[in-house]
Amino acid sequence: MLIEINHITKCFSGKPVLSDISLKVDMYETLSILGKSGCGKSTLLKIIAGIEKPDEGSILVKGIDISKQEPHERNIVYLFQEALLFPNLNVFENIAFGLRIKKIEKKVITQQVSVMLERLGLTDHSKKMPHQISGGQKQRVAFGRALIINPPLILLDEPFSNLDTETRSQMQDLYKKVAIDFHITALFVTHDIKEALLMGDRMTYLQDGKLKVYDSKQDFMNDEITGAKKEISFWNNI
Amino acid sequence: MKNNTNILSLALLFIFAIIPVMAGLGYALLYSFGVVGALNQGFTWQYWREAFADNSICISFLYSTSIAVVALLLSVTTALLVSLRYYQPLKKGFYSYLINLPLAFPPIVAAFFFFQFLSKGGVVSRVAYQTSIIHAVHQFPDLTNDTYSIGIILTHWFLSFPFFLLLYTGLIKTQRLNLFFQLAESLGASKRQIIFRVAIPILIQKSLPNILLYFIFIFGAYEIPVLLGRSYPESVSVLAVRKLQKFNMLDIPQGYVVTVIYTVFVLFFILIILKQKKLAYAH
Amino acid sequence: MRIKFSLLFHAFMIVICIIPILILFALSFSKNWAFPAILADHFSPIAWQDLFSGGNDIRHSLLLSLLIALIVACTATTIGFFISKTIAYHNFRRQLLFLAYLPFVLSPVILALCLKFYFIKLSLAGTVSGVMIAQLIVAIPYSIIFFSGFWNQRVKAFADIVNTLGGTNMLALTKVLIPLAKPLLLICFFQCFLISWFEYGLTSVIGYGKIQTLPIKVYQFLIEANIFYAALSCCLLIMPPVLLLWINKSIFLKRLY
Numbered sequence: 001m002l003i004e005i006n007h008i009t010k011c012f013s014g015k016p017v018l019s020d021i022s023l024k025v026d027m028y029e030t031l032s033i034l035g036k037s038g039c040g041k042s043t044l045l046k047i048i049a050g051i052e053k054p055d056e057g058s059i060l061v062k063g064i065d066i067s068k069q070e071p072h073e074r075n076i077v078y079l080f081q082e083a084l085l086f087p088n089l090n091v092f093e094n095i096a097f098g099l100r101i102k103k104i105e106k107k108v109i110t111q112q113v114s115v116m117l118e119r120l121g122l123t124d125h126s127k128k129m130p131h132q133i134s135g136g137q138k139q140r141v142a143f144g145r146a147l148i149i150n151p152p153l154i155l156l157d158e159p160f161s162n163l164d165t166e167t168r169s170q171m172q173d174l175y176k177k178v179a180i181d182f183h184i185t186a187l188f189v190t191h192d193i194k195e196a197l198l199m200g201d202r203m204t205y206l207q208d209g210k211l212k213v214y215d216s217k218q219d220f221m222n223d224e225i226t227g228a229k230k231e232i233s234f235w236n237n238i
Numbered sequence: 239m240k241n242n243t244n245i246l247s248l249a250l251l252f253i254f255a256i257i258p259v260m261a262g263l264g265y266a267l268l269y270s271f272g273v274v275g276a277l278n279q280g281f282t283w284q285y286w287r288e289a290f291a292d293n294s295i296c297i298s299f300l301y302s303t304s305i306a307v308v309a310l311l312l313s314v315t316t317a318l319l320v321s322l323r324y325y326q327p328l329k330k331g332f333y334s335y336l337i338n339l340p341l342a343f344p345p346i347v348a349a350f351f352f353f354q355f356l357s358k359g360g361v362v363s364r365v366a367y368q369t370s371i372i373h374a375v376h377q378f379p380d381l382t383n384d385t386y387s388i389g390i391i392l393t394h395w396f397l398s399f400p401f402f403l404l405l406y407t408g409l410i411k412t413q414r415l416n417l418f419f420q421l422a423e424s425l426g427a428s429k430r431q432i433i434f435r436v437a438i439p440i441l442i443q444k445s446l447p448n449i450l451l452y453f454i455f456i457f458g459a460y461e462i463p464v465l466l467g468r469s470y471p472e473s474v475s476v477l478a479v480r481k482l483q484k485f486n487m488l489d490i491p492q493g494y495v496v497t498v499i500y501t502v503f504v505l506f507f508i509l510i511i512l513k514q515k516k517l518a519y520a521h
Numbered sequence: 522m523r524i525k526f527s528l529l530f531h532a533f534m535i536v537i538c539i540i541p542i543l544i545l546f547a548l549s550f551s552k553n554w555a556f557p558a559i560l561a562d563h564f565s566p567i568a569w570q571d572l573f574s575g576g577n578d579i580r581h582s583l584l585l586s587l588l589i590a591l592i593v594a595c596t597a598t599t600i601g602f603f604i605s606k607t608i609a610y611h612n613f614r615r616q617l618l619f620l621a622y623l624p625f626v627l628s629p630v631i632l633a634l635c636l637k638f639y640f641i642k643l644s645l646a647g648t649v650s651g652v653m654i655a656q657l658i659v660a661i662p663y664s665i666i667f668f669s670g671f672w673n674q675r676v677k678a679f680a681d682i683v684n685t686l687g688g689t690n691m692l693a694l695t696k697v698l699i700p701l702a703k704p705l706l707l708i709c710f711f712q713c714f715l716i717s718w719f720e721y722g723l724t725s726v727i728g729y730g731k732i733q734t735l736p737i738k739v740y741q742f743l744i745e746a747n748i749f750y751a752a753l754s755c756c757l758l759i760m761p762p763v764l765l766l767w768i769n770k771s772i773f774l775k776r777l778y
Contacts, residue, residue, distance in 0.1 A: 051681045071684035078685045080678050088700040098686040101696070149686060247607035250600055251621065254661040259623045262635030324530055335767070336538040342762035343541070344719035346736050347755040350743060351541045354548065354752075359556050361544060367557040375556060396537060451626065458628025461721050461736075465743065475628045475722075482634045483726075497631050508622045512615070 002027045002185050003048075003153055008057035010043055017043050019209045021057070025153070030179055030186045032200025033211075034193060034226060040209050041189040045155040048187070049078040061152060077146040078155045081162055083138035085130035091141050092117070092126040098149035116144045119181070120174075136167035140174070147182055154186040160195070172198055193227055263501050269494040277487060285491035294477070295496055299503075301471040305387055305463070306456035309394035310449060314442075316395075317402035321410065322437055328407045340400045345393075349465040352393045356381035382466050389466040394456050401452070402445070409444050410437075447515040454507055458500070474500055542759065548752035568753045577750065579738060583757055586718060586734040589649065593656045594714035598706060600657075601664020601713075608665065609672030618669060625662035630722030632658070640727050647729035655727040656720050660713045667709045671702055711765050718761060 008021040017040040025031050035041045046052040048059055050071035058067045066074050085094045093100075095116055099109045117123045120140045125133055133141070139159055146154055160168045172195065178184065188199045196203060203220040205212045214220040221228040268274045272282040289295050320328070327333050343351070355361050363378040372378050382389035409415070415437060422436045442449075463473035472480065474496065481493030548554070549568055551561030571577045608617045624632060633655060637646065645651030679701065683693035699706070721736040730737065735758050742751035 046681075049681070049685050051684065071681065072687050072689050074685070075687060076685060078681065080682070082675070082678070084675070084678055084682055086679070086697055086700070088697075088703075097683075097696075101683075101686070101688045101692055145686070243603065244607045244611075247600075247604045250661075251604045251608070251617065251665070254600070254657055255624050255665070256620045258636055258639075258658045259620075259627070259632070261639060262632060265638055266635045320530070320533075323526075327530075333534060336534060338766045339538045339542065339763065342759045342766060344721070344736060344758055346719075346721055346739050347545070347758050348541075350739060350751055350755055351545060353743075354544060354748065355541075361559065364557045364559045368559060396541075399537070454626050458626075458631065460628060460630040461740075475630050478631050478634060493634070497635055500631055501627065501635075504627055505623065508619060508626060512619055512622070 002029075002062060004060040004063075005048065006058045006060070008044070008047060008054045008059075010040075010047060010052070010054050016209050018047075018054075021209075021211045023204060023211060023213055025185060025187065028183045028185055029201045030184065030188050030199055031202050031204060032196040033187060033189045033204050033206055034191070034196040035189070035206035036191055039206050041191075041206055042157050044206070044211075045078060045157050045187060045189060048153075049076050049155055050074050051078065075149070075151050076153045076155060077149070077151045079142055079146055079157060079159050081158045083130075083135075083142040085138055085141055085145075087130050089130075090126070091122060091128050091130070091133065094130070094141050095144040095148055097145055102149070112148060113144075116148050119178075120144050134167075135163050136171055139163065139171060143175075143178065147178070147184075152185060154184055156186055156188045158190050161190070161192075175199065193231055197228075259501075263498065266494040266497045266501070270491055270498055272491060275490060277491070285495055289492050289495040292492075294472075295492075295499070297471050298474050298477045298496070299499070301387075302457045302474045305390055305394070305473065306453050309391045309398065309456055310453060312391065313395045313398040313402050314445075314449060317399055317406055318438055318441060321403055321406035321441075322433060325407060325410055328403070329411065337400050337403055340396055341404075343397060344461075345397065345459060346461040346465070348393050348397055349462045352389055352396070353382050353466060356389055356392070357383075383468050385468070387463075387467060390463055393462050393466060394459070398452055398456070402448075405445055405448060406441055409441055413440065413444065415440060447511050450507065450511045450514060454504055458504070542763075545752050545755050545759070548749060549756050551749055551752075554748075568749055572753065572757075578733070579735075579750065579754055579757070582733050582735050582738045582754070585649070585732070586736075589653055589656065589734060590714045590717040593653055593660050593717040594710050596653075597657055597660035597664045597713040597716075598710045601661050601709065602668050602702065602706065604661070605665045605668035606672050609669060610677070618666070621662045621665045623662070624658050625666060628722065629659060629720065630726060633723040633726035637726055646727055647731045649732055652724050652728045652732045652734075655723040656717045659720070659723065660716045663716060664709050664713055667712065668702075668705065671705055676701065715762055715765070718758070 003025045005021060005023050008018055009016070010018040021044060023031070033041055033044070043052060047054045050066075050069060050073075054067070058065050060066070061074075061076075085091075086097065089097065092113055096109050096113045099112065113126075114123075117126050120143065122137065122140060122144065125137060130138060130141075142159070160171050163171060176199070179186065188196070190196050190199070197217065197220075203214045203217055203226075205214070205220070205223070205226050207225065212223075212225075214223070220226055221232070265274065270285055272278050272280060272285065324333075328337065340348075353360065357363070358375050358378050358380070360382075362381075363372070363375065366372045366378060367375075380388075381392075418436055418440065419432050422432045427435065458475055459473065460475040460479065464476050464479075467473060467476065478493055478496045478500065481489040481496060547560070547564075550564045550566060552565050552567070553562040554560075555562070568577075572579050572583075604621075608614055608621070611617060636655065636658075640646040640651050640655070643651075645654060676698065679697050680690070680693040683697050684690070688696065719736060720734070721740070724732060724734050725737055725740070728734075728737065733741070735754050739751050739754045739758065742748070742754060
């Protein structure tokens with residue numbers, strides 16, 4: 001067991017956004033969280049990253065309680081909908097950012113970043129500034145920036161929702177490959193049922209601040225509330 | 239650490255912005271009620287009663303309001319017309335630089351310039367004489383320190399017109415008003431209708447917070463009315479300074495009555511502006 | 522008809538933008554400007570020479586104004602940047618912003634008259650530091666309002682990313698937030714500089730007329746009916762903003778390529 005989230009509760013000005021959320025993620029597993037916009041998905045991820053404080057509950061990583069730690073001590077990386085590349089740094093420096101702040105030797109940084117650039121197919125763009133590359137490339141740089149510090153857990157907050165359909169499916173393929181290559185453990189939040197099924201090894205569904213965890217993908221498909229059945233019958237009846 | 243910096247910034251906010259205003263207003267209030275000051279005899283309504291009995295304060299407020307309204311009407315109208323008619327040359331090139339130049343004038347310099355420009359012995363009067371439009375100095379009309387405050391209004395217009403012109407050319411660009419114009423045209427609107435039914439309402443609505451803010455600035459202006467105005471009627475700031483800075487000790491409490499009324503007036507105005515701002519951004 | 526309108530427009534622009542500066546410069550070089558001559562009898566650079574040789578006290582005012590404006594602009598930009606950040610993410614954001622608006626919009630001379638008592642009690646009246654503090658009471662709120670638009674959710678997300686990548690708040694500030702805000706910091710600095718450079722009301726009341734910045738000097742020359750020196754001081758007053766407008770605009774163009 002890598003990460004264990006116990007009884008997380010969060011209210012915003014009296015309104016419960018998350019109530020009593022518990023879940024477990026295994027090593028090298030991607031857990032999908034499906035939910036409509038405004039259901040509290042982002043808040044849950046922000047609490048795990050330490051950007052928001054929960055009202056109640058604890059977060060354990062490898063059995064250690066990290067609830068009281070500051071975000072920069074947790075080593076958990078959060079990826080936003082928007083790539084949010086630092087506009088003052090080029091592609092290379094954006095990826096190198098996490099290593100530079102750890103004051104790692106220059107030679108090592110150059111070597112590691114070069115490897116990362118190659119694996120993400122970005123070698124030709126290393127000197128470009130963020131505004132000079134496409135949306136898909138930006139999101140790849142954001143991936144590289146996160147992966148290079150080797151975080152035990154990555155939180156993905158609808159990372160592909162701003163991309164066009166084609167780029168989006170390319171990125172989904174890339175993520176699957178990278179997840180295996182880099183032994184990624186991740187929480188993948190999305191409002192797209194296909195993406196949830198495609199990306200996740202296991203499925204959960206978040207609605208009105210309550211999280212439902214499914215034992216198998218089949219259970220998830222069989223549950224009416226996830227909308228999987230509707231989707232299937234649509235494609236069957238067309 | 240985060241908490242400490244937050245506390246420090248809030249402390250600085252109070253020290254440099256909130257406490258001075260509150261303390262200043264408090265002092266003015268206490269003085270106006272005779273509680274503090276060289277002449278204090280304990281709490282009294284006397285100065286407030288006197289202030290309202292003497293209508294010079296009322297006249298000052300009305301005078302400042304009308305100056306601000308007239309100056310703004312002039313500058314907003316001219317800026318709207320020029321920006322809509324001459325949007326292309328103003329957008330880039332020489333004029334886009336040129337129009338910034340009046341913004342480099344502090345009020346005191348603008349007032350000095352207009353005095354040299356419009357007074358009886360000023361540049362315009364000399365040109366009129368040389369071109370035989372007038373034949374003696376006294377024939378030139380009073381344009382500074384005059385009954386109708388023409389000099390004051392023109393100076394305020396000179397400072398605010400470029401500001402609104404830049405604002406409107408900027409708005410036309412960023413709000414992509416051209417698209418609205420095309421839309422209106424495709425719906426069958428004439429050029430005239432586009433300007434009066436579409437362009438001007440949108441621009442006025444977007445710039446309303448700025449217009450109101452500028453109103454407060456002109457309303458409280460000091461340097462321009464003191465140099466180009468008459469001794470009667472006086473603008474609010476000039477009246478306050480005269481009552482508080484000159485030698486008649488008996489005038490001081492009344493001076494503070496003026497400042498209290500002025501501050502409360504401005505306070506309400508900002509509330510309105512912030513509300514308008516919220517509305518303007520909501521659209 | 523169309524051509525006539527355009528001509529009118531060009532004439533209008535030139536009259537309001539260029540003529541004032543030309544007249545001020547001409548006056549600063551003039552001697553004996555008797556009615557009805559449009560130009561002075563003769564021109565001499567004597568006022569300007571005096572300025573450079575220190576023959577009049579305008580040079581002192583110029584340097585004093587520069588010193589005060591630079592310190593006020595640096596301080597107000599820095600402090601305003603941090604205060605606006607705290608306000609932007611504060612629960613009472615709207616209320617605090619409203620309070621910050623007040624000193625900025627109140628007539629400086631009236632604000633100064635209300636504060637004079639405290640400045641006297643604190644022995645700050647008539648001192649350079651007193652004038653600087655008084656100007657900060659206007660410049661800091663300006664800076665706060667100026668930056669309040671900068672701190673949005675996107676900027677917060679940038680800081681959060683630095684945090685989750687292992688950077689401290691300090692690092693987020695120096696490596697990301699300040700570089701992001703750099704063009705705004707520069708503009709705010711210019712604007713605060715101008716607020717101080719143009720300031721008359723607070724300076725005259727709190728400075729007691731002893732702290733003679735350039736605007737105070739202009740007023741004094743006007744009272745003395747010394748229009749040539751007044752014009753010289755006016756030219757000095759408008760020079761930095763004219764220069765800044767050129768620099769600022771070119772920076773702006775560069776950012777847009």
